[in-house]
Amino acid sequence: DIQMTQSPSTLSASLGDRVTITCRASQSISSWLAWYQQKPGTAPKLLIYQASKLESGVPSRFSGGESGTEFTLTISSLQPDDVASYYCQQYAESYTFGQGTKVDLK
Amino acid sequence: EVRLEESGGGLVKPGGSLRLSCAASGFTFEKYSMVWVRQAPGQGLEWVSYISSSDTFIYYADSVKGRFTVSRDNAQKSLYLQMTSLRPDDTAVYYCARGGFGELEPFDFWGQGTVVSVS
Numbered sequence: 001d002i003q004m005t006q007s008p009s010t011l012s013a014s015l016g017d018r019v020t021i022t023c024r025a026s027q028s029i030s031s032w033l034a035w036y037q038q039k040p041g042t043a044p045k046l047l048i049y050q051a052s053k054l055e056s057g058v059p060s061r062f063s064g065g066e067s068g069t070e071f072t073l074t075i076s077s078l079q080p081d082d083v084a085s086y087y088c089q090q091y092a093e094s095y096t097f098g099q100g101t102k103v104d105l106k
Numbered sequence: 107e108v109r110l111e112e113s114g115g116g117l118v119k120p121g122g123s124l125r126l127s128c129a130a131s132g133f134t135f136e137k138y139s140m141v142w143v144r145q146a147p148g149q150g151l152e153w154v155s156y157i158s159s160s161d162t163f164i165y166y167a168d169s170v171k172g173r174f175t176v177s178r179d180n181a182q183k184s185l186y187l188q189m190t191s192l193r194p195d196d197t198a199v200y201y202c203a204r205g206g207f208g209e210l211e212p213f214d215f216w217g218q219g220t221v222v223s224v225s
Contacts (some may be wrong), residue, residue: 034212036151043201043216044143044151055214087151091212094165095141095153 002026002090006098012106019075021101023088028069032092035064035073038100039084047086048073080105108132108215110202115220122192122224128185128202128217136160136180139205141213142187144198144222152198155187156205163209170196192224 003026013019023033031051036044046055048064051071061079065072075082083105088098114126128140142154155176156165164176175188185202200220203213 032210036213038151043218044213045216046212046214049212049214089151089212091210094167095156097151097153100150 004098021073023071025069029090029092034089036087110217112217112220117223123190126187130183135183140185146198
């Protein structure tokens with residue numbers, strides 16, 4: 001089974017900060033990696049798919065990157081609406097989510 | 107507008123059964139694979155089950171294999187999850203979500219979830 005290791009588990013940042021979340025796959029998943037945002041009490045929302053493709057309607061301050069089996073989600077300038085939990089997910093072989101990263105304001 | 111609405115959750119005793127439903131609208135249901143994902147209280151997301159558009163392919167997480175059965179009715183635009191031999195660690199919010207046309211697809215639309223409590 002493919003394991004996804006996501007870090008950090010929590011992240012405190014100030015408005016306008018650049019924020020980066022990392023996800024590492026236990027084996028090659030090509031670019032079959034998605035990122036989701038989840039706000040408390042609501043369903044997850046797809047932000048990025050195929051490692052770096054922005055889902056329609058998602059603000060351009062969100063971006064995805066990859067290097068081998070390491071993937072990143074970057075928020076270029078943190079906004080109040082970005083306070084949420086973020087999950088990576090591999091869909092190369094079955095489906096596995098990372099443990100999640102909770103982003104809040106410092 | 108794509109909409110997914112889950113129902114059927116509730117409180118059930120260990121060893122009991124429950125059937126979840128997911129009503130879909132706003133898209134051509136029969137063309138898409140569908141999945142169930144769950145989230146235990148205060149925990150992360152766990153994929154539970156996948157069913158292809160014409161139910162040719164069905165997959166389960168090891169944690170539910172042999173206890174849960176996924177099905178769909180394309181005429182009714184509905185997805186189901188029959189859960190048996192329920193355990194306390196099955197307690198979670200259960201979401202249905204839309205997959206894609208093929209297998210290597212993320213989940214682009216989600217329902218709001220239905221709560222299952224096993225106690």
